[in-house]
Amino acid sequence: SYVLTQPPSVSVAPGKTARITCGGYNIGSKSVHWYQQKPGQAPVLVIYNDDDRPSGIPERLSGSNSGNTATLTISRVEAGDEADYYCQVWESSGDHWVFGGGTKLTVL
Amino acid sequence: QVQLEESGPGLVKPSETLSLTCIVSGYSVNSGYYWGWIRQPPGKGLEWIGSVYHSGSTYYNPSLKSRLTFSVDTSKNQFSLRLSSVTAADTAVYYCARPLRGGWSVPYDSWGQGTLVTVSS
Numbered sequence: 001s002y003v004l005t006q007p008p009s010v011s012v013a014p015g016k017t018a019r020i021t022c023g024g025y026n027i028g029s030k031s032v033h034w035y036q037q038k039p040g041q042a043p044v045l046v047i048y049n050d051d052d053r054p055s056g057i058p059e060r061l062s063g064s065n066s067g068n069t070a071t072l073t074i075s076r077v078e079a080g081d082e083a084d085y086y087c088q089v090w091e092s093s094g095d096h097w098v099f100g101g102g103t104k105l106t107v108l
Numbered sequence: 109q110v111q112l113e114e115s116g117p118g119l120v121k122p123s124e125t126l127s128l129t130c131i132v133s134g135y136s137v138n139s140g141y142y143w144g145w146i147r148q149p150p151g152k153g154l155e156w157i158g159s160v161y162h163s164g165s166t167y168y169n170p171s172l173k174s175r176l177t178f179s180v181d182t183s184k185n186q187f188s189l190r191l192s193s194v195t196a197a198d199t200a201v202y203y204c205a206r207p208l209r210g211g212w213s214v215p216y217d218s219w220g221q222g223t224l225v226t227v228s229s
Binding site: 001031033035037042043044045048054084086088090092094095096097098099100101102 | 146154155208215216
């Protein structure tokens with residue numbers, strides 16, 4: 001089955017740029033979606049179709065996807081960005097969703 | 109604006125069947141979306157369970173498929189999940205969700221608040 005690999009944790013200082021990766025075989029051929037989840041809350045969709053933002057999501061969050069790696073980039077990181085982030089793809093060979101293991105973003 | 113609310117027992121005994129309902133308000137379950145179920149064991153990541161269309165069409169997580177049943181009640185504007193033969197590994201917060209737009213491979217932009225189901229005797 002298709003596997004998405006994320007680093008367990010990423011740390012970044014306020015005002016800097018955080019990059020969270022999501023690795024998968026030929027992931028560049030798939031549409032990648034990203035969710036943000038804060039403690040005790042439901043996930044929130046922050047990026048869909050590799051690089052689109054739902055309404056209300058700040059432009060500081062962006063996505064890219066090529067080859068075997070998709071990346072969520074958060075510019076000018078704020079304390080409020082501290083959360084778990086999950087990538088997601090549709091695995092068309094089995095017709096099911098796959099989530100990455102999640103990355104905990106810590107703002108130093 | 110759509111709202112989703114999970115409803116069901118918070119405690120289920122091992123080997124029994126877990127049953128949850130997602131009550132939808134502000135949007136019709138008849139309106140062409142694949143309504144989803146996702147779960148999250150305590151302290152762990154998200155796991156997609158499956159999705160269901162109002163016509164009964166379904167998609168399942170292959171690892172759970174043999175134990176899953178979905179249904180949609182359009183008269184009550186809700187959809188439901190049944191997971192049989194549960195074990196402690198099924199202990200999780202269960203979420204229901206609606207995708208961004210119609211289609212079976214569209215990510216979820218509306219989520220319920222989640223409900224914790226514990227499997228224990």
